[in-house]
Amino acid sequence: LLLTDPSQVQNTTYDFIVVGAGTAGNVIAARLTENPSTRVLVIEAGGSNTGPNSQNIQVPLFAPQASLPNTRFDWNYTTIPQKALNNQVLAYARGFVLGGSSSTNLMTWTRGSRDDFDRFAQVIGDSSYSWDNMVQFFKKSEQWVHPRDGRNDSDEFNPAVHGNGPVLITTEGVTSVIDDRVLATTQQLPAEFPFNLDSNSGDLLGVAWLQSSMGGGSRSSSATAYLAPVLNSRQNLDVLIQTRATKLIQSGSSQGLPQFNTLEVGQTSSSKRFTFTARKEIILSAGAVGTPQILMLSGIGNPSDLAKLGINSTVSLPDVGKNLIDQPIVSAQYIVPNDTATLDPITLGEDPNAAAAALSQWNANKTGPLTSAGSSHIGFFRLPNNSTLLQNGDPSAGPSSSHYELAWQPEWAGAQTPPTSGRYVSNIHVVTTPTSRGSITLNSSNPFTAPIIDPNFFATDYDLGVMVAAIRSALRFIKAKPWNGFVLAPVPGFATVFADNSSDADVVTYIRQFTRSIHHTAGTAAANKEQGSGVVDANLLLKNATGVRIVDASVFPFLPSAHPIAGVYGFAELLAQKIKTAYNI
Numbered sequence: 001l002l003l004t005d006p007s008q009v010q011n012t013t014y015d016f017i018v019v020g021a022g023t024a025g026n027v028i029a030a031r032l033t034e035n036p037s038t039r040v041l042v043i044e045a046g047g048s049n050t051g052p053n054s055q056n057i058q059v060p061l062f063a064p065q066a067s068l069p070n071t072r073f074d075w076n077y078t079t080i081p082q083k084a085l086n087n088q089v090l091a092y093a094r095g096f097v098l099g100g101s102s103s104t105n106l107m108t109w110t111r112g113s114r115d116d117f118d119r120f121a122q123v124i125g126d127s128s129y130s131w132d133n134m135v136q137f138f139k140k141s142e143q144w145v146h147p148r149d150g151r152n153d154s155d156e157f158n159p160a161v162h163g164n165g166p167v168l169i170t171t172e173g174v175t176s177v178i179d180d181r182v183l184a185t186t187q188q189l190p191a192e193f194p195f196n197l198d199s200n201s202g203d204l205l206g207v208a209w210l211q212s213s214m215g216g217g218s219r220s221s222s223a224t225a226y227l228a229p230v231l232n233s234r235q236n237l238d239v240l241i242q243t244r245a246t247k248l249i250q251s252g253s254s255q256g257l258p259q260f261n262t263l264e265v266g267q268t269s270s271s272k273r274f275t276f277t278a279r280k281e282i283i284l285s286a287g288a289v290g291t292p293q294i295l296m297l298s299g300i301g302n303p304s305d306l307a308k309l310g311i312n313s314t315v316s317l318p319d320v321g322k323n324l325i326d327q328p329i330v331s332a333q334y335i336v337p338n339d340t341a342t343l344d345p346i347t348l349g350e351d352p353n354a355a356a357a358a359l360s361q362w363n364a365n366k367t368g369p370l371t372s373a374g375s376s377h378i379g380f381f382r383l384p385n386n387s388t389l390l391q392n393g394d395p396s397a398g399p400s401s402s403h404y405e406l407a408w409q410p411e412w413a414g415a416q417t418p419p420t421s422g423r424y425v426s427n428i429h430v431v432t433t434p435t436s437r438g439s440i441t442l443n444s445s446n447p448f449t450a451p452i453i454d455p456n457f458f459a460t461d462y463d464l465g466v467m468v469a470a471i472r473s474a475l476r477f478i479k480a481k482p483w484n485g486f487v488l489a490p491v492p493g494f495a496t497v498f499a500d501n502s503s504d505a506d507v508v509t510y511i512r513q514f515t516r517s518i519h520h521t522a523g524t525a526a527a528n529k530e531q532g533s534g535v536v537d538a539n540l541l542l543k544n545a546t547g548v549r550i551v552d553a554s555v556f557p558f559l560p561s562a563h564p565i566a567g568v569y570g571f572a573e574l575l576a577q578k579i580k581t582a583y584n585i
């Protein structure tokens with residue numbers, strides 16, 4: 001049942017309570033309720049993924065609008081001023097809707113590398129998280145569907161890599177004017193930019209066709225793929241939306257440890273509070289911002305920090321909210337001939353007729369330019385082994401992991417103020433193995449006050465150096481022969497960086513002005529095998545307590561050296577199985 005007010009919930013006790021109907025939360029809820037005798041209550045702060053404006057979270061090309069601040073789908077967070085970015089305050093998107101950030105993200109689907117997951121296994125102390133074991137859970141979460149335009153996609157992916165799960169994965173719904181040029185560049189410069197048929201195979205490196213979580217011409221989220229098919233048919237599943245978990249309440253002790261089986265919820269700062277009890281566990285899946293916030297509101301964190309806000313300590317776990325990892329992203333744009341069929345006439349608003357025609361085509365049969373997620377290709381790369389950036393050690397998980405990512409878009413994209421006309425190709429650059437760490441801290445003991453968010457971008461010279469290297473690498477790509485006569489010039493704001501004699505200082509100036517978050521927040525309730533550090537153990541159970549497990553991006557001790565959501569789904573599938581085994585359900 002879908003419920004919108006806590007007073008509508010008929011029962012006060014369930015087997016499991018899941019906090020957050022986001023990416024991971026819906027996987028857990030859907031898998032646990034496969035057994036009809038297991039009763040699950042899900043609490044979600046945001047609203048429905050259907051209804052007013054929901055086209056923005058369905059149409060692939062509208063994905064950048066899905067996460068805009070001040071919409072009903074976003075938490076509307078901002079960061080504290082970022083010192084390394086000229087003290088800019090950045091928008092910090094998080095999905096506030098059924099499906100969480102899987103309903104609002106940019107849909108890029110990358111698992112990461114074999115070494116990324118083997119490092120997880122080592123740090124968490126459990127071989128379940130190794131690449132070889134995770135493949136079955138990746139496959140359990142997704143399946144390949146063919147691109148919307150019906151073209152032959154056999155040279156765009158490897159079917160053996162993909163599975164038979166609910167999330168739909170595909171390449172762009174339409175081909176683009178840059179596809180041939182990107183592929184020709186991989187042939188011309190194969191040493192630096194090799195072609196990779198499917199970078200979800202564990203071998204991440206090289207340039208691949210971009211895979212996105214969409215199918216049938218629409219976004220595929222945990223709400224559409226996992227929740228919607230079972231929500232009305234399973235009597236043992238209740239989902240309460242528009243309701244926030246305000247704190248965990250200690251219900252007693254078990255095995256000499258504080259036990260948390262009771263959850264307090266409310267709809268506004270001053271509204272009545274309700275409590276629900278879990279017979280077995282409360283599973284926090286509120287994401288890398290929400291989960292540490294709930295823990296700290298419950299007295300779980302650094303006791304002296306919490307005391308300053310008048311919160312009594314229940315469990316001392318100083319790493320709650322620490323170790324925030326995010327990846328910085330910066331874009332560059334190039335001017336291409338005005339008769340080029342880029343996506344700009346639609347996305348920049350220059351041609352309202354083209355935009356209207358594209359929307360009616362999408363409404364009629366879910367085909368056409370709106371079935372593009374924006375990028376055509378994505379590449380993951382390593383610094384050269386002799387790079388001075390690696391002289392103090394390699395922060396990546398191993399030789400199959402990346403240090404940076406490049407992607408190419410047949411349209412204007414980036415933080416710069418967009419023009420209203422013209423045709424462009426954009427290049428994005430991402431540091432995928434950053435060494436900077438930020439934090440989530442409480443601003444107040446009021447659960448309806450946003451926490452203090454600090455991604456702490458470019459706190460290390462390594463991160464800044466990798467971004468410079470990524471931009472220089474992208475320049476070698478775009479200055480290669482296949483782009484001659486097509487890329488006419490960089491946009492004026494990128495001209496200094498583009499110049500053959502640009503200095504590193506020029507590149508850094510650009511980076512400081514235009515870097516944004518890619519919104520891959522993770523690590524704020526990290527899993528760790530060491531006693532005395534981290535927040536959860538190898539089974540993702542809260543340390544020094546009983547009754548609480550955490551399944552979301554906050555448990556990643558590192559980010560995969562790619563986009564994280566396929567890994568979040570994979571972890572959630574693995575944990576659903578671990579929980580079923582633990583309770584014999």
Ligand SMILES: Cc1cc2nc3c(=O)[nH]c(=O)nc-3n(C[C@H](O)[C@H](O)[C@H](O)COP(=O)(O)OP(=O)(O)OC[C@H]3O[C@@H](n4cnc5c(N)ncnc54)[C@H](O)[C@@H]3O)c2cc1C
Pocket residue numbers: 019020021022023024025043044045046067093094095096097098099100101102104105106107108109110243244245246285286287288290291294518519520521551552553554563564565566568
């Ligand atoms: C704009 C944007 C673009 C991104 N692009 C990509 C991409 O292209 N590819 C990729 O791999 N990753 C991308 N990411 C990251 C990816 O989407 C996330 O890492 C992933 O979805 C996180 O899953 P999660 O389960 O940890 O959290 P979420 O999916 O965010 O779920 C958390 C849920 O908990 C709810 N919640 C939070 N607090 C409370 C509370 N107190 N009470 C009740 N409910 C609560 C939230 O409303 C939300 O529904 C992007 C993220 C964003 C925001």
